[in-house]
Amino acid sequence: MKHLKTLMFSFLASLCMAGNLFAHHNTQTEYGAFDAATIVVEGTIARVMWGNPHVGIEITTTGGDVEPGKKWRVNSHPIQIQIDHGFSKEEFVTGASIKIIGWQNLRGLPTIWPRAIQLGDGPMKSNMRFTDMIDIAKGTFSGMNIVAAANLNGSPTARAGEAYIPKLRELGLLDAKDNMIWPAPKK
Amino acid sequence: MIRQLIVAAIVAAVTSVLTLQFIKPESPAATALAGPELDNLAAQLATHPSLQLAYSPLKLNVTQKHSEDAWLAGLGADGKPRPGPADDLKSLAPAENTVCFLTDMEVQHISDPSDQLACRVTVDEFTGYWELHATQGDGTDASVRCNAMCLSW
Secondary structure, X not given: OHHHHHHHHHHHHHHHHOOOOOOOOOHHHHHOOOOOOOEEEEEEEEEEEOOOOOOEEEEEEEEEOOOOOOEEEEEOOOHHHXXXXXXXXXXXXXXXXXXXXXXXXXXXXXXXXEEEEEEOOOOXXXXXXXXXXXXXXXXXXXXXXXXXXXXXXOOEOHHHOHHHHHHHHHOOOEOOOOXXXXXXXXX | OHHXXXXXXXXXXXXXXXXXXXXOOOOHHHHHHOOHHHHHHHHHHHHOHHHHHHHOXXXXXXXXXXXXXXXXXXXXXXXXXXXXXXXXXXXXXXXXXXXXXXXXXXXEOOOOOOOOEEEEEEEOOOOOEEEEEEEEOOOOOOXXXXXXXXEEO
């Protein structure tokens, strides 16, 4: 028994010492690419953590693509970027209904990064300006009934991906610095 | 009935031999347990489902570290300070069949006793999941990185 304890302690200690201290923080490594397939999660807000570096929301699911009655966590932007996308702290009320289009954690955990958020009977608002750019370039955005991110206009387009920039340029949606012009100029 | 008795006897015999391998022959306890009483106990263990369940060995698996550290940088990529308070968290695993523990902690740019940084592994009461937290105290621009692993059964 003594040997077993020693072995277990050695094993745990070696695990504690192992490994690389540095990795690069990247939301896409946890939730997939900006143009990956999304799921829909509907629920009721149980708790709001309006803080940095990520606004967090805990919800009890009521439907969508997931089983009702489950406990999910929504991870989103830092406070200022959340505000820049067009959201305010006051909109997220405990007990209110919420519908999220987003990317589930790649390891299958019950966590989601929102592509767009609908609160109560309000509009489905974009939570990802770069995905707006992608969907606009693909021609699918207008059919999604999503209100574009409040900070879409003037946003740099590089993070949307090089593949989509020529199409956005062709649509006349980029300025001289390849920043996004939105809403689309009237022709 | 006869078949059950034979199977029980074989299991009892094997269990007895294995048990005696781990008990010193000169031990009084071994002497006391050896013989029919030990055979009887071994037979019960071999045939009673609840005892088998209770004494079956725990199978532990260890997870990989989280793909991303929980981290907070005191300076942004633009070189501007990003002071706390802040709490970066990563969901790890359901607490019902796992135990998680810190594997990595690194702090940088601590220059003052008021620079408060922490790594924590806790269970979130709402989701029931283990969570890894990297925490930056109020006003500090020091940096912290944390990671964790879990044992599941």
